[in-house]
Amino acid sequence: VLLWMFPVYRAKDLIEAELLLHRLQARGIPSAVQNGFLQGLLGELPLSIRPTVCVLEERDQSAALLCVREMEAARGAPELPDLVCPNCGDTSPGNFEECWKCRTELSA
Numbered sequence: 352v353l354l355w356m357f358p359v360y361r362a363k364d365l366i367e368a369e370l371l372l373h374r375l376q377a378r379g380i381p382s383a384v385q386n387g388f389l390q391g392l393l394g395e396l397p398l399s400i401r402p403t404v405c406v407l408e409e410r411d412q413s414a415a416l417l418c419v420r421e422m423e424a425a426r427g428a429p430e431l432p433d434l435v436c437p438n439c440g441d442t443s444p445g446n447f448e449e450c451w452k453c454r455t456e457l458s459a
């Protein structure tokens with residue numbers, strides 16, 4: 352079964368992806384990592400195929416984005432500024448290339 356998944360975070364590596372995955376699943380949010388299998392085969396990955404944490408239900412996406420914020424705050428990472436979608440006006444995390452909601456391309 353091919354599920355349509357909703358991306359919430361593009362991790363820098365599989366460890367980071369799994370940290371977020373555990374955080375989401377601890378809250379009962381169904382989630383999965385895309386591209387995780389590529390890690391280790393290729394070493395440093397281009398951004399477009401980095402492990403991407405996705406939720407399986409669109410309605411969980413905003414709760415999942417909050418978890419991303421919590422994770423980033425917890426580790427004190429410098430946060431990229433949020434990007435505002437030129438199409439729907441919603442904000443996406445700064446490391447996104449397209450709007451999480453309507454998939455319009457975002458430019459920093």
Ligand SMILES: [Zn+2]
Nearest residue numbers: 436439450453
């Ligand atoms: Zn949008």
